[in-house]
Amino acid sequence: MDKHYGHIIEKIIRRNGYSISELARLTNVNRRSIYNWFNQKSLKPEIIFRIGCALKHDFSEEFPELFTEDEFQKVISPEKTSSDELPILNEGGSTYWKDKYIKILEEYNRLLVNQVKQDPKSNK
Known part of the structure; x- marks a missing residue:
């Protein structure tokens, strides 16, 4: 089964209520880059990981062939203090x-x- 990485990522971003401006700011790219990512059938794992870290989303569920759950857990739920949130x-x-x-x-x-x-x- 062929996955369209950009469409999967766009669906998750929109489902979780993030705006394109917010994602662009969090990933330190311009909005046009975000839209370009959405149109790409295949994305580099580094880009997907960067988006996952910015959104605190574990993409190992959507892309088990690219990531393990452990890779995102360090970023998503590190030892939190109240000032980290x-x-x-x-x-x-x-x-x-x-x-x-x-x-x-x-x-x-x-x-x-x-x-x-x-x-x-x-x-x-």
């Missing part, structure tokens, strides 16, 4: 507000583009 989608966390701000800016830009397309003379 980072709020990912917590409304009080800076990540939440940063992602919300980016979504608002993207929507604003989309509206501006649509307005210019509808009435190019109103462009000031």
Whole structure:
């Protein structure tokens, strides 16, 4: 059975509620790279591992041919102290507000583009 690695990763990212902007920030790449990864049938194990570490997701379940459960366990559940926990989608966390701000800016830009397309003379 052929797996489409990009589609599998995209499904997990969306199912877990991560935004593309957030994943791009966590993996230190641009958003276009994330979309390119989604379209690739095969990805390097290093990229999948990087995404798994950023999302704290064990990809050994989806890709047992590439990873063992032990590889992700060190990253996903290390010895935690209360100061180690980072709020990912917590409304009080800076990540939440940063992602919300980016979504608002993207929507604003989309509206501006649509307005210019509808009435190019109103462009000031």
